[in-house]
Amino acid sequence: MSSRRSVAFVFAVLASTVAFSTTGLRAQTTVTSERPASFTLDNGLQVVVIPDHRTPVVTQMIWYKVGSADETPGKSGLAHFLEHLMFKGTARHPAGEFSQTVLRVGGNENAFTSVDYTGYFQRVPREQLPTMMEFEADRMTGLILKDENVLPERDVVLEEYNMRVANNPDARLTEQIMAALYLNHPYGRPVIGWHQEIEKLDREDALAFYKRFYAPNNAILIIAGDVELKDVRPLVEKNFAPIPAQRAIPEKRVRPQEPTPAAPRSVTLSDPRVEQPSLRRYYLVPSATTAAAGESQALDVLAQLMGGGANSYLYRSLVIDKGLAISAGAGYQGTALDPSQFSISVTPKPGVEFAQIEDAIDKVIADLAQNPAKAEDLERVKTQLIAEAIYAQDNQATLARWYGGALTTGLSIEDIRSWPDRIRAVTAEQVRAAAAAWLDGKRSVTGYLIKDTAPKREEKRS
């Protein structure tokens, strides 16, 4: 059974706090978590402190407002390559020292890159926060790169590409769908980059990108865990305040935008390794940042209603009622600086044609675009979405991810905290209107993954 989780990363912006009183629920709960504290240094660094006092652990997560969509054309993959290189040491702390220190105290660390942001985090015992912050502030401007570690790391990234994309037909299809969906906007480029461009990235590219984008006024520091604002503030001031702002970094990121979509597109990826054909359709839709008031939440509800689990309309229609598919789901990517994607994903039963699947999908969409959803379905879906916000409170790293993702794509702390209320306020009519406005074929790319049955080039099995 396919659930929404397997389909996409639906999380728009979820909140840590919920005034929980959905009418359809049998009991009412009011959850009041503490509001995160926030302040901004003179050099522009925004700091957010999220309390979680259950265990003496703290998560430090620094977010830079730069992602793959901010790369210069021809240098795809540079934001992600630099993320790898940020572990190669500084004058003060040579390669490996930061990571060794994290491990020695039993901590863990990692980093991530998306289209809109790049982030680095450590989870450590709380008394280690001053040490972690010293390291993190140091590498904001102190990175030293040498060919002897840049070049092997580029090979590592190429193997990452091979693992994630080249060896994975489904990921190759995603690349093609995204490239077809975005005619003009850099979201059409893969975060990891195109292979022939990754191969040519070098030390100078990485350093130039680093100097251009890594600065306090382009960063958000999130400290989540067993800490108090009064202890965090002096630490932040000591470590980050001396770093000068980069005034050349524009306040707002302005990227080439999409023209009005004019034609449905389709792409077919065939690969000999595909054993089970599948279909995905992406629509170009507003993100939480670009949407009109209430529209992004209506899309959250719509995605859950259409494709969130065994009760969703797509699943009921294609899997249960018509018996055409073995899985069906939908997802909405709300967290993005620019217009994002609503996705549908179906795995047909063996022998079922894609045309039958698409007919069924189109019927579900047409029904949603014409008729308001049943009140009980709407209620169920909202409860599930709002519950995500409560479950998220169980994990300080998840909370830090939500806040960071939202804040680096132009939302505010208040937007995050009010998200459950805004989900609750979504009406059946808003959901209908969202389906009618955005799930328009002209805004879509349909991707087919099929088995390549052409004769193999060579290499027989022995």
Added chain:
Amino acid sequence: MIYSLTRRAALIGGACAALLTLSSAPSQAAAKIQRLVSPGGIEAWFVQDATVPLIAMEYAFGGGASQDPPGKPGVGNLVADLLDEGSGDLDSKSYHERLDRRAIELSFQSTRDQFRGSLRMLKPYGRAATGTLDSVPKIEIADLKDYVRRNIAKDTLRVAVVGDVDPDTLGKLLDKTFGDLPAKADLTPVPDVVAAKPPQRAFIPLDVPQTVVTFGGPGIRRHDPDFMAGYVVNHILGGGGLSSRLYKEVREKRGLAYSIYEALVWMEHSALFIGNTGTRADRAGETVDAIDSEIRRIATEGPTQQELDEAKSYLKGSQMLALDTSSKLAQAMLQYQLDRLPIDYIEKRNAIVDAVTLDDARRVAKKLWGDGLLTVIVGRSPQAAAQPVTSPLKAN
């Protein structure tokens, strides 16, 4: 797009749930673990915590895939898939509607040795949670029914609960949920299995851009007195983050792979070490050689004192971090029970880690890796296979 790329891949598949055990365990939560016995005699390890208004429960029945009938592997897995397709007088649709309306997350999984369930729900619905598992679903296929009859019983049930619920209520809920199950499971005895003897190497040609290398060999059982020494020295070779010897040699120095990991895997009836990496076809031979040479080096020389100290420091410190959410804590508490560890294991564990000496680490490294590797290489490059199989290190 929104896939994010992370710098290091997490452990990729393969390894079993037992992996989570040793990274377990903190402090405050640990001190609060209580053994709770319901009025009907169902036992659970329990942590009461009202910080977040949710309840996380993890449970397991003995058996799992080892109880699939001969010639029909996958029965337990199918049962796991079908268990949420309705219950009692609720058909699949109504059943899922009820779960979803309450935002209850319920899932089942058949592992090698256990049949597991995982439940997460919002607090107010604890009392209303009826009919989920209080009667075994009526599955028509005889194999499935038989599997359930033989496996889902109280005597092998282990339960761990963390959340905002008081002990009395939880006791009643446990009885409601599990109380009507048969008292005793009827499990088919499973013989112990010993992994094939290294070294052996197999090459399977497949036209893929990246060559995948999986390696392994016999491991250490959970109750072997050398288990912790093995766990510590394994951390030095292939565990943890970017400090491991394999990570440094294969990824950092040579840029041969993005992901390389190696871990101990322990089961009820066998134990293995298993590792995995993906590398470019034209350097697959070099990658396999680098792994092989690191395995031989640690088998011959053991770790250094500094490596041992750092590994211990990591393993002790990481306890607390591993249990910082209700779900993680519940999973760890279940795993301890399945591993037959005492309820105060969390408090004892660091002393057990500390007690591992350099001699222990060397001795166990030789035992684990002295024979070399079982290696399977899948990819385009035939040259890796063409290389001579390395002879075992006989070091005694």
